[in-house]
Amino acid sequence: MTPSLQWIDGQPLSAHYGDVYFSRESGLEETHHVFLNHNRLTERWRKLPRRGSFVIGETGFGTGLNFLCAWQEWERHAPAAARLHFVSCEKHPLSATDLARALGLWPELTDLSQELLQQYRYLFRGWNRLTLAGGRITLTLLIGDVMETLPFCDMTVDAWFLDGFAPAKNPDMWRPDLFQAMARLSAPEATFATFTSAGAVKRGLEEAGFAVEKAKGHGRKREMLCGQLARKPERPWQAPWHASPPPLETGRAAVIGGGIAGAATAAALAERGWEVCLVERHGTLAAEGSGNPQGILYAKLSPPPTPLTRLTLAGYGHTLRLLDGLLPADGQVRAACGVLQLAYDEAEGKRLQALAATDYGEGLMRPVSAAEASELAAIPLRTGGLFFPDGGWIHPPALVAALAENKGIRVLHTAEAIALHQDDSGWHLMGQGGELTQADLVVFAAAGNAAAFDQTSYLPIRGNRGQVTVLPATTASRRLSTVLCGESYIAPPRGMAHTLGATYAPFDGHLGVTASDHETNLSNLNTLAPALYAALETERLDISSLAGRASLRAVAADHLPLVGGIVDAERFNVLYAPLTRDAKRKLNDPAPWRKGLYINAAHGSRGMLTAPIAAELLASQIGGEPLPLPSSLVPAIHPSRFLLRSLIRAKQAGSAVLT
Numbered sequence: 001m002t003p004s005l006q007w008i009d010g011q012p013l014s015a016h017y018g019d020v021y022f023s024r025e026s027g028l029e030e031t032h033h034v035f036l037n038h039n040r041l042t043e044r045w046r047k048l049p050r051r052g053s054f055v056i057g058e059t060g061f062g063t064g065l066n067f068l069c070a071w072q073e074w075e076r077h078a079p080a081a082a083r084l085h086f087v088s089c090e091k092h093p094l095s096a097t098d099l100a101r102a103l104g105l106w107p108e109l110t111d112l113s114q115e116l117l118q119q120y121r122y123l124f125r126g127w128n129r130l131t132l133a134g135g136r137i138t139l140t141l142l143i144g145d146v147m148e149t150l151p152f153c154d155m156t157v158d159a160w161f162l163d164g165f166a167p168a169k170n171p172d173m174w175r176p177d178l179f180q181a182m183a184r185l186s187a188p189e190a191t192f193a194t195f196t197s198a199g200a201v202k203r204g205l206e207e208a209g210f211a212v213e214k215a216k217g218h219g220r221k222r223e224m225l226c227g228q229l230a231r232k233p234e235r236p237w238q239a240p241w242h243a244s245p246p247p248l249e250t251g252r253a254a255v256i257g258g259g260i261a262g263a264a265t266a267a268a269l270a271e272r273g274w275e276v277c278l279v280e281r282h283g284t285l286a287a288e289g290s291g292n293p294q295g296i297l298y299a300k301l302s303p304p305p306t307p308l309t310r311l312t313l314a315g316y317g318h319t320l321r322l323l324d325g326l327l328p329a330d331g332q333v334r335a336a337c338g339v340l341q342l343a344y345d346e347a348e349g350k351r352l353q354a355l356a357a358t359d360y361g362e363g364l365m366r367p368v369s370a371a372e373a374s375e376l377a378a379i380p381l382r383t384g385g386l387f388f389p390d391g392g393w394i395h396p397p398a399l400v401a402a403l404a405e406n407k408g409i410r411v412l413h414t415a416e417a418i419a420l421h422q423d424d425s426g427w428h429l430m431g432q433g434g435e436l437t438q439a440d441l442v443v444f445a446a447a448g449n450a451a452a453f454d455q456t457s458y459l460p461i462r463g464n465r466g467q468v469t470v471l472p473a474t475t476a477s478r479r480l481s482t483v484l485c486g487e488s489y490i491a492p493p494r495g496m497a498h499t500l501g502a503t504y505a506p507f508d509g510h511l512g513v514t515a516s517d518h519e520t521n522l523s524n525l526n527t528l529a530p531a532l533y534a535a536l537e538t539e540r541l542d543i544s545s546l547a548g549r550a551s552l553r554a555v556a557a558d559h560l561p562l563v564g565g566i567v568d569a570e571r572f573n574v575l576y577a578p579l580t581r582d583a584k585r586k587l588n589d590p591a592p593w594r595k596g597l598y599i600n601a602a603h604g605s606r607g608m609l610t611a612p613i614a615a616e617l618l619a620s621q622i623g624g625e626p627l628p629l630p631s632s633l634v635p636a637i638h639p640s641r642f643l644l645r646s647l648i649r650a651k652q653a654g655s656a657v658l659t
């Protein structure tokens, strides 16, 4: 994926396309002339409302020069509380080193390029959300061919930067279906600008519905194109049951549940100007599922890009970028020590081999032999597998605390929400002793308990019990220098102890730590890494007095999280009952949303990677912003999916009960 560059007079040129990234005379002036001025950005940004927003779509992120110039102008001309969303497609992302070298050409952009470079990491295939300038700027980098990503964006673009190498050198990109995708994603008044004046581009844009003008090009280029959408294409039918509720104005939000899902949601909302009350039933945050001493950043991917794999991949990059800004890798709250996924049996070996052959992202993982794995772990291992260099472990309570440490968030401890009522002043959150808080927006982030309310009781979430064993480190076990994962996992020690996990069983009503779960964890470790098992001198330990921690994982039937708006389930079943007769019916009635109610829950065994990106998705849906995930993934995690499946199953069973 990484491009091969040539540097001519200090400027980058793509060896593959044989073209320059920007004008040899002055890239900076070209960007201002072509993309900023011919989209009339300054003039439009000055007129934005106080909390307004603006979306730029770009083909070809390249060195990020256009992005940085837009960001700089935004700081100068847009209202202070307004947000700029820059969504850019890139098939061949530059390495961070090349990006730094290219941006080094522009001293006037140094501050911004430094900030970009801090976030320009962990970029994998698909959707990558970078949050800059304290949330004032979001950059969504879509890695892959423009036609694999752009059509799956959920966004409304105000201005297009139609960049990319010259049409003669890159004809594959400048295709009619690209212009049609742009038109579909455009706001009614959307504008575009491009450096080229090629006839095929002009005709393609016109056919897609843009009014196209020729303007004076930059420098030695005689002409360029710019224009505006003149004819909005017919919007293709979209399933209303998979839509997001209409966006909300910022106001008061209540988030129920102070684990990683709740804290990440609260932070994403506070960043967007919501006054958030984070409601937690215990005296401290992270007292349940998110309370283990060590949580592994374990990107369990599958070779076919299933929805869970696409979510995990986007979530992995997102969590890593978030952590860089929040937790030092000091061995206490976080260790960036890498994760080894071991081929513990033949089937897993084949799975990892197939995974190694995917192109999910440069630097994401690499296959290692048993000898290399042993060297990485500093402990003899019997098998090799895949090494994820950016993985590691975190102390989940530290991440939760860091996310909740935001001046827009008020934490209400020892406050168990038991019911919700709505009146003209909004939602009233009730506890045993009366009202806890009032809000315009409520997010259920209470893991398994998220379905314990009248409004959410239709959601099928169950709890799975899991226990970790906390093992005292020995001199020999301290050598372990990376996380080992297989059917179980073990991390290098945090302080005096390793966390060894974890059992997985249906919840039997018991959350006490048991010796039999410790035995399961130890026996799994013995299978995964016998030398480490021996180094831990477990035979000298009294298993019944070993420390550990048991808690619940909240899971939905299909092991994907539940993220999105809450509906009135009874009305949903009546409204969409025709689907029981014909599952392909294109109904148009909007879903019966319960205005202001949302959920972020059911993160199962991988909440460290899925909960923060889910929080970003939810906050983007609530604000009507470009989504940080492909639109094709939204139905897979939509809270209404089970209602819909029951309706369709009722048809398959030949039943008309719901009509």
Ligand SMILES: Cc1cc2nc3c(=O)[nH]c(=O)nc-3n(C[C@H](O)[C@H](O)[C@H](O)COP(=O)(O)OP(=O)(O)OC[C@H]3O[C@@H](n4cnc5c(N)ncnc54)[C@H](O)[C@@H]3O)c2cc1C
Pocket (backbone or CB within 6 Å): 256, 257, 258, 259, 260, 261, 262, 279, 280, 281, 282, 285, 286, 287, 288, 289, 290, 291, 292, 294, 295, 296, 297, 298, 415, 416, 417, 418, 445, 446, 447, 449, 450, 465, 466, 467, 468, 501, 502, 503, 550, 551, 552, 553, 554, 600, 601, 602, 603, 604, 605, 606, 607, 608, 609, 611
């Ligand atoms: C043993 C074990 C090991 C794990 N290991 C890993 C790992 O290595 N890596 C990884 O990524 N994931 C791991 N997970 C999964 C991960 O811990 C979870 O996915 C994640 O913690 C879920 O976060 P959450 O915020 O949804 O839930 P929780 O952290 O459980 O938070 C829910 C919160 O809601 C509160 N609450 C509930 N009801 C109410 C109410 N009515 N009013 C107010 N507050 C309420 C609870 O007190 C709780 O604090 C593990 C899970 C377990 C159980």
Ligand SMILES: C[S@@+](CC[C@H](N)C(=O)[O-])C[C@H]1O[C@@H](n2cnc3c(N)ncnc32)[C@H](O)[C@@H]1O
Pocket (backbone or CB within 6 Å): 003, 020, 021, 022, 059, 060, 061, 062, 063, 064, 065, 066, 067, 089, 090, 091, 092, 093, 144, 145, 146, 147, 163, 164, 165, 170, 172, 173
């Ligand atoms: C001229 S450069 C863009 C310059 C960039 N806007 C900047 O500010 O530096 C063109 C970019 O388009 C990318 N590109 C080319 N074809 C593409 C395609 N089909 N899909 C996505 N990106 C593509 C190239 O990899 C390259 O980075």
